[in-house]
Amino acid sequence: MVLIVSMTTQKMLEESKTYLMDTYRRFPIVIVKGRGVKVYDSHGKEYIDFVSGIAVNNLGHCHPKVVVALQKQAQRLIHISNLYHIEPQIRLAKILVEHSFADKVFFSNSGAEANEAAIKLARKYSKENFGNERYEIITTLGSFHGRTLATLSATGQEKFQKGFEPLLIGFRYVPFNDLDALRNTITDRTCAVMVEPIQGESGVRISKEGYLKGLREICDEKKLILILDEVQTGMGRTGKLFAYEHYTIEPDIMTLAKALGGGVAIGATLSKEKFARAFVPGSHASTFGGNPIACAAANAAVEAILEDGFVLENSRRMGDYFKKGLERLKEDYSFINEVRGIGLLIGMELNTECSNIVTDCLERGFLINCTEGNVLRFMPPLIITEKEIDALLDVLDDVFHRILPER
Numbered sequence: 393m394v395l396i397v398s399m400t401t402q403k404m405l406e407e408s409k410t411y412l413m414d415t416y417r418r419f420p421i422v423i424v425k426g427r428g429v430k431v432y433d434s435h436g437k438e439y440i441d442f443v444s445g446i447a448v449n450n451l452g453h454c455h456p457k458v459v460v461a462l463q464k465q466a467q468r469l470i471h472i473s474n475l476y477h478i479e480p481q482i483r484l485a486k487i488l489v490e491h492s493f494a495d496k497v498f499f500s501n502s503g504a505e506a507n508e509a510a511i512k513l514a515r516k517y518s519k520e521n522f523g524n525e526r527y528e529i530i531t532t533l534g535s536f537h538g539r540t541l542a543t544l545s546a547t548g549q550e551k552f553q554k555g556f557e558p559l560l561i562g563f564r565y566v567p568f569n570d571l572d573a574l575r576n577t578i579t580d581r582t583c584a585v586m587v588e589p590i591q592g593e594s595g596v597r598i599s600k601e602g603y604l605k606g607l608r609e610i611c612d613e614k615k616l617i618l619i620l621d622e623v624q625t626g627m628g629r630t631g632k633l634f635a636y637e638h639y640t641i642e643p644d645i646m647t648l649a650k651a652l653g654g655g656v657a658i659g660a661t662l663s664k665e666k667f668a669r670a671f672v673p674g675s676h677a678s679t680f681g682g683n684p685i686a687c688a689a690a691n692a693a694v695e696a697i698l699e700d701g702f703v704l705e706n707s708r709r710m711g712d713y714f715k716k717g718l719e720r721l722k723e724d725y726s727f728i729n730e731v732r733g734i735g736l737l738i739g740m741e742l743n744t745e746c747s748n749i750v751t752d753c754l755e756r757g758f759l760i761n762c763t764e765g766n767v768l769r770f771m772p773p774l775i776i777t778e779k780e781i782d783a784l785l786d787v788l789d790d791v792f793h794r795i796l797p798e799r
């Protein structure tokens with residue numbers, strides 16, 4: 393395959409270091425093209441992508457329906473602002489409301505912004521209904537809600553917060569999966585509880601049986617708002633459109649981003665009518681939020697996920713298949729602690745560092761991710777096949793065998 397790139401790879405890597413702030417630990421490759429579950433670097437080397445741009449490319453790369461929707465919208469209207477009604481934005485809000493617990497939607501451009509809107513909405517509703525002192529939000533240790541100052545303050549992990557203090561006040565943290573700790577932390581100041589159904593960034597930690605139901609009951613009893621951060625778990629990642637659907641409960645507010653736009657930046661805060669009413673003209677805004685381009689891509693992506701049920705079904709089936717394969721590896725290698733996941737959000741916890749395993753897989757043409765230092769995280773496009781999963785399982789077997797021969 394001939395790839396036309398304007399700079400040599402070496403020059404790009406040098407200029408990347410020269411001109412970009414050093415915020416990412418990047419692999420020394422430049423990905424220039426993607427199709428379905430495959431991506432290609434500037435040398436033309438092919439990789440099978442088990443990262444999906446961190447749970448973004450749920451339909452694979454450059455899904456034809458998303459590409460066509462973007463092309464058509466780019467020719468019609470790229471930006472106009474929320475001073476006017478925006479057709480693709482209205483369509484997207486409608487389809488999200490029709491397929492969720494929610495009545496109303498606010499659009500932004502990222503997961504952090506979607507969570508910011510959720511935090512602001514919860515505070516405003518609570519102050520108006522219960523008084524000025526009610527503004528605290530309880531979140532969980534190990535959570536990840538974003539990198540803006542408010543969402544960083546909501547994130548229950550010191551390693552992300554260090555160096556950025558003072559943080560925003562009004563957040564309390566409790567251990568994940570611990571309902572008693574939550575009960576003991578609620579005061580008259582508490583207005584909401586915010587959790588991820590699965591803690592993706594801190595190693596694919598799954599909410600245990602009864603936890604979300606317990607949260608719902610406590611929130612109902614204490615008149616607290618239940619906010620679910622489904623930025624990573626949403627849009628079919630777990631085999632249902634939204635992860636909360638596995639737990640027979642509904643949140644009051646839910647945030648989405650990552651896969652919502654089929655690869656294009658967009659965030660959404662979904663809410664029941666009762667809480668959404670706290671936002672009135674002037675309460676909150678975003679210049680680019682719900683712009684025509686992002687919403688056109690998102691409409692195509694949501695329609696492709698829902699169409700004939702194949703994508704969701706495949707996410708469930710391939711998730712089970714993949715997990716079984718990883719479980720088989722666990723039987724062979726004692727350094728594998730646990731395999732856990734729902735649908736195609738899967739973690740494999742090792743009792744050893746995993747970054748060199750990621751590099752070895754990269755060399756063999758597979759993109760995988762390591763989180764928390766010792767958890768391999770797999771989040772392939774939801775269109776992945778058994779053949780591709782088998783190919784990665786073979787590579788993992790080989791890599792495990794070579795780098796850690798003591799079995």
Ligand SMILES: *Cc1c(COP(=O)(O)O)cnc(C)c1O
Pocket residue numbers: 501502503504505507536537538539588592593621622623624649650
């Ligand atoms: C990625 C992520 C965010 C932040 O999203 P950005 O688009 O990077 O701001 C928030 N919450 C969860 C659960 C995430 O996985």
